[in-house]
Amino acid sequence: MGIIGLILMPCLDILGFLVDIYFKVVVVDVILYWLLQYKIMTVHNKYAEKLMDVLKSLTDPAYKLIRKKVPPVAGIDVAPYVLLVAIAFVGSFISHLSQWINQYM
Secondary structure (H helix, E strand, C coil): CCHHHHHHHHHHHHHHHHHHHHHHHHHHHHHHHHHHHCCCCCCCCHHHHHHHHHHHHHHHHHHHHHHHHCCCECCECCHHHHHHHHHHHHHHHHHHHHHHHHHHC
16 A cells, blocks of 8 residues: 555545444434424433434534425425435445555555
């Protein structure tokens, strides 16, 4: 592996790790949304409120960008699902790029 590979591999590993964490954050946000919608859980717990605030601050900027381009389908907000697909695509791209660098550089 050349010098470029030695520099890029740790960067790609860190980027892949961050993408994986963000994917999990969005999944937790979707699950909590479902739990709240079906009244399985309530936000009257102070820890639940703080968790929802943190998740909202992490996911809302991306949701807003997606909602500008993709309207709700049959009254259902598809922004989280579009975001999950986009994150999965980016994660797969990073993984394949990392394998390519490992093989050719």
